[in-house]
Amino acid sequence: MIIDSSYDELKNAQTAIENLKATTPTIYRKxxxxxxxxxxxxxGYQYMGSLLMDEDPDRFQPKFQDDYVLSIYHQEIEKLKKDKRFPELKQLLQSYKHISYTNISKLALGEKPAALIGPAVVH
Structure with missing residues (x-):
């Protein structure tokens, strides 16, 4: 999938992530x-986002993964989704999914919006 993100979109997503961190630090940390x-x-971050958002993750599913490790990963995703504050994270992901779960994740990890501008292939 090819996405093209503008600086303004990325900066808005970064601000939303910072607001989530400030208002609900527990769900941000999880x-x-x-x-x-x-x-x-x-x-892939797209796989993670698809699982969190209850979307079809098939096209992003990791290939050649150990079933046990994959099941543990799914358990960790489900733990996050069961948190009572998860709807706030889900709203953020829904609002900015057009810039990709990959860019949202990279912004959460501290990458600068300027580094993520332009077209990119996400998988």
Whole structure:
């Protein structure tokens, strides 16, 4: 999938992430933990976002993954979704999914919006 994000869109998403961190630090920290886990397992952020948003993750599903590791990952995603503050994170993801779950994740990890401007292939 090809996306093209403007600086303004990315800056708005960064501001929303910072607001989430300030107003609901617990759900922000849990989200950041999932982002780190996704990165460590080398799964795609689009896969993570699809699971969090109850979208069809099939086209982003990791190939050649151990079933046990994948099941643990799914359990961690479900724990986050069961948090009573999860709807606030879900609203953020829904509002900015057009810039991709990949860019949202990178912004949460501290990347600057300027580094993410322009067309990109996300998978």
């Amino acid at each position: 989200f950041l933990n999932i982002v780190h886990l996704t990165r460590q397992l080398q799964y």
